[in-house]
Amino acid sequence: MEYKIKNLKLKNRFLLAPMLEPNDIAFRLLCKKAGCGLTWTGMVSPLSKQKMDLDDKPAVQLFGNSARGIKSFIKKYDKDVSLWDFNLGCPSKLSRRLSYGAFMHSDFEMIEEILKTMREATKKPISIKLRKSGQAIEIAKLAEKYVDAIGIHARTIEQGYSGDVDYDFALKLKVAVGIPVIYSSVPKGIPSQIQGKDKLGQTLPSAQMASAGADKVGNVNVGKYRKILKDFNFVFVGREAIGNPNIFSKLSGSELRVGFKDYLKLAKKYKLFFRQIKYQAMNFTKGLEDAKNLRKRLVEAKSVGDIERVMGKK
Numbered sequence: 001m002e003y004k005i006k007n008l009k010l011k012n013r014f015l016l017a018p019m020l021e022p023n024d025i026a027f028r029l030l031c032k033k034a035g036c037g038l039t040w041t042g043m044v045s046p047l048s049k050q051k052m053d054l055d056d057k058p059a060v061q062l063f064g065n066s067a068r069g070i071k072s073f074i075k076k077y078d079k080d081v082s083l084w085d086f087n088l089g090c091p092s093k094l095s096r097r098l099s100y101g102a103f104m105h106s107d108f109e110m111i112e113e114i115l116k117t118m119r120e121a122t123k124k125p126i127s128i129k130l131r132k133s134g135q136a137i138e139i140a141k142l143a144e145k146y147v148d149a150i151g152i153h154a155r156t157i158e159q160g161y162s163g164d165v166d167y168d169f170a171l172k173l174k175v176a177v178g179i180p181v182i183y184s185s186v187p188k189g190i191p192s193q194i195q196g197k198d199k200l201g202q203t204l205p206s207a208q209m210a211s212a213g214a215d216k217v218g219n220v221n222v223g224k225y226r227k228i229l230k231d232f233n234f235v236f237v238g239r240e241a242i243g244n245p246n247i248f249s250k251l252s253g254s255e256l257r258v259g260f261k262d263y264l265k266l267a268k269k270y271k272l273f274f275r276q277i278k279y280q281a282m283n284f285t286k287g288l289e290d291a292k293n294l295r296k297r298l299v300e301a302k303s304v305g306d307i308e309r310v311m312g313k314k
Contacts, residue, residue, distance in 0.1 A: 003037065003234075005180055006125035006148040008082055012037040013229055014251045017184060017238030018061040018085065018129060022283065024276055025053035026266035030245040032056050033262075035252030037234070043087050046073035053270055059083035061129065063090065065100040066110065067117040074121040082125075083149075084118055088139065089131035089184075091157040102157050105135040108142060115146035125149065127182070132156050132169050137176050144177055151182040151236060161185075161239075171231060180233035222250055243283030260284040260314045264307070274304055281307050284314065 003010040016023065016031045020042035028039040039058040046062050046069035054060070060081050062070065074084060088111070090101025104111060118126050127149040130136045133156065140150050154170040155163060165185045174181045228235050241247050246257050260281060267277050281298050285291040297310045 005083060005127070005234075008038075008125045010037040010234075011035075012252050013234045014225065014248055015059075015182060015234055015236050016040050016241060016248075017236035018042055018059075018087070019238060019242070021279065022242045024267075024272055024280070025055065025270050026263050026272060027245065027280060028056045028058055029266055030258050030263055031241060031248055034245045034248040034256060034258055035254040036237075036245075036248040037252075038082060040085065040236075043090065046070045048073075052077060054080040057082045059085050059127070061085040061087050062118075063087040063100050064114070065098060065104060065107075067114045070114065070117045071121045074118065078122050078124060083127060084122055084124055085127045085129060085151070086114060086118065087129050089129045089151070089153050091131060091160050102131040102133065105133045105139060108135075108139070111139060112142060112146075115143055119146040127151060129153070129184070130173075132166055136169075137173050140173050140177050144179055147179065149180040149182060149234070150177060151184055153184040155185060174232060182234040182236055183228050183232040184236040184238065225251060243280070243286040260311050264304075264311070268304070277304055278307060281311055284311070288314065 003013055012035065014035070014037050016028065016036045016039040018040035023040065023042045028041070032039050039056050041052075041058050041060050043061050043063040044052070045064060047064070052060075054077060057080060060077065060083075062073070062084065063086070064070070087101050088104055092101065095101035096103050099107075115126070115128070125148040126146060128139075128143050128147055129151040130139060131153045136152070143150060150173070152170045152173050154166040155161070170181075170183055225235055225237070237247060237251070248254075249256050249258075263280055263284065264277065267280070278298060278301060281301075282295055285294045285298070288294060294310060298307065301307045301310060
């Protein structure tokens with residue numbers, strides 16, 4: 001089956017969610033190798049002068065509170081990008097202070113100006129990432145004139161990244177628009193209507209879902225992703241992928257596996273900072289039998305060589 005966002009063909013419907021700290025070039029390349037349908041960068045300012053490594057041809061997520069710099073930034077990187085995204089979902093304190101992300105929802109005029117500028121600057125697909133609010137569905141309808149897909153994180157600003165997801169709200173947004181919708185915030189807070197069912201149609205506790213035939217990788221219930229894809233066009237895989245790019249292998253049915261040694265090789269190639277490599281090494285200990293001891297030793301690491309000795313061939 002062929003999956004598309006505008007004219008962009010994707011090999012599957014499992015997408016790496018935009019995350020600021022984890023999504024460095026080495027990690028994105030690993031996720032792509034493992035089977036990710038499309039990788040996303042973290043938030044990038046169109047006013048940034050920092051060089052971007054885009055060898056994975058990702059979706060680039062822009063943020064800001066005006067259209068300033070967008071046209072020239074897109075022109076600079078357009079050939080190396082698969083899709084352009086604009087963030088309207090970040091709930092951080094910095095976003096509040098600078099009035100961007102989820103704090104732009106009341107400024108329809110500026111949102112339209114930004115999206116119009118993006119549309120005029122590229123023929124590549126464009127998307128937005130929204131968060132639940134009183135204006136989100138109206139913004140989605142407005143955005144349809146300019147974008148080719150909408151991502152929705154169905155939690156409010158106040159909830160941040162925890163608490164129950166309003167799945168019904170995401171469904172209402174999906175019905176309100178005629179373009180692909182990407183569901184975010186999986187699997188925490190998955191509501192009862194997409195939990196596993198037993199033969200009598202009873203909702204199963206998550207702990208019992210594996211014995212009921214649910215496919216699991218680590219602590220992630222893969223079956224939940226597949227259930228979500230019955231309602232939505234694509235799904236973002238976020239925190240569950242941190243330190244575990246192999247989730248994309250499992251989701252896409254690939255037998256290929258990658259590990260920290262593969263990440264380190266790429267990190268050296270792209271000359272990533274020691275602090276970033278150390279952060280990712282910590283992430284990759286997740287789920288390992290000796291994780292606690294490894295993390296303790298990583299805390300004391302003072303060089304990439306130290307990290308390499310601690311992690312060995314993992």
